[in-house]
Amino acid sequence: MARIAIGGLHHETNSFAPQPASFARFLEADAWPPLSRGGDILANTEGANLAIAGFIEAARGRGHTLVPLLWANACPSGPVTEDAFERLAAMLIADLERALPVDALYLDLHGAMVTEHLEDGEGELLARIRRLVPGLPIVCALDLHANVSGAMVAHTDALVAYRTYPHVDLAETGARCLPLLETLLEGGRLVGRHIEGDYLIPLPWQCTEIEPAAALYALLRELEKGDVASLSLCMGFPASDTSACGPSVLAYGRTEAAAARACTELAAALAEAEHAFAGRLWPAEAAVARARSFRGAGPVVLADTQDNPGGGGSSDTTGILIELVRQKAEDAALALMADGEAAAAAHAAGRGSVLHGLALGGRHGPEGVEPFVCDWRVEELGDGKFLATGPMYRGNQVDLGPMALLSPCPAPGVKVLVSTRRLQAADRAIFRHLGIEPAAMRILALKSSVHFRADFAPIASEILVVEAPGHVIVDPCRLPFTRLPSERRCAPRSA
Secondary structure, three states: OOEEEEEEEEOOEOOOOOOOEOHHHHHOOOOOOOOEEOHHHHHHHOOOOOHHHHHHHHHHHOOOEEEEEEEEEOOOEOOEOHHHHHHHHHHHHHHHHHHOOOOEEEEEEOOOOOEOOOOOHHHHHHHHHHHHOOOOOEEEEEOOOOOOOHHHHHOOOEEEEOOOOOOOOHHHHHHHHHHHHHHHHOOOOOEEEEEEOOEEOOHHHHOOOOOOHHHHHHHHHHHOOOOEEEEEEEOOOOOOOOOOOOOEEEEEEOOHHHHHHHHHHHHHHHHHOHHHOOOOOEOHHHHHHHHHHOOOOOOEEEEEHHHOHHHOOOOOOOHHHHHHHHOOOOOEEEEEEEOHHHHHHHHHHOOOOEEEEEEEOOOOOOOOOOOEEEEEEEEEEEOOEEEOOOOOOOOOEEEOOOEEEEEEOOOOOEEEEEEOOOOOOOOOHHHHOOOOOHHHOOEEEEOOOOOOHHHHHHHOOEEEEEOOOOOOOOOHHHOOOOOOOOOOEEOOOOO
8 A cells, every 4th residue: 555645735816806815814714624734634624525535535445544744725815925835835845855755645736826926826836846756646636716737737647626616526526536646656657638728717607507517517527438537627717817817628548549539529618618608697786676575485695706705705895785784675694794893893792782883894895895884783693613514614613703693773684694704605504603594584695606506505596696896806807917818718707
């Protein structure tokens, strides 16, 4: 059996978001574990829906010896600071150097990391690792939103991406990496092929539960057979300002012909699907009005896609909140409003008290977004620590810092879940922590683009994707790119 080093570094970078990812952001936990080294990786990821957890379980089942290095993640945001990247990269490489000799390396990466000083964070990290271990088999798991660069491909033996958005297959993806590493350890051959797409796909329409992505991933599964050992379709993260930004196809075959054939066919299908990547976007006023009048069996979900913290949003914009209050919505709940000052004020005042003239949210722009000021009743308080139960975050111990449930006195039928730390509203346990059963509400306003669908679609009577102000711009053509190749187009933003 082999001695395999394992580690990971995760950040999805929105080049246009205002909040950078400092080293401190990698130290803290949110829905994922905090920075972990050595044996802490095994303890902190056990049972979680994480690629590294899936790889660990699969490798242990095969009798391999695992040597844990470093694993770290920070909530999507603006670029990673130079200080954070250099410290984390140095720690990971030092841990690997101390672990040598090893037979192979598995890494759990994102694939869309941009730093203050580097366009291609993962490509640079892998180049440094490859200089240390030139002949070592290296296989990496990637996020479905990875912007795959030539450097990432050149410095690894295989890259394997998630196949679901919402990402419910992280652990499964980690497990799928093991057979490729074992092939390399046994002296087998993997021939790689990489084809970049020529257009950017708006984030809400990348969902693999709807067309055209559903059909593309069905084709992927059909093509991954015989001498095609692995096939991946990365949708890309359209808010990363890099020359590799956009979708791509990765194939690894036991023969060059097999890899080329599968990669070319899937890339052709991706090209044909360009104009199908579109859907309806609702203005906040119209979305709230429809949700108030709708009478279905479950809540209407309003997806606040442009303030999605999972895409680098600040999770504190007020566009949908203003409409919910103005229209005096009933049985409505909004999550999550990340405002540590408001949460602290609520805890200081206590349950049942009224916070007079509290300015909530709106502290990070974009232009025109301001805090929402009114009197607020403190309905419930929580410490922000709970177990995630939904398909995506399942098994993770969430830590969002002090939380509060506030209701605006002018519209007491609206409830706002306030947290200290940002987290995409993609798990019903967020609501239950503050005493709300989401299925019993008429309106759920969720700061999320797609991940909410895994846990909330089963209870929703209707889902409306709302275009309210935020830093996760739906239309990539509106972003001020400086590195994007001029020939890369933008798929339709709306139907």
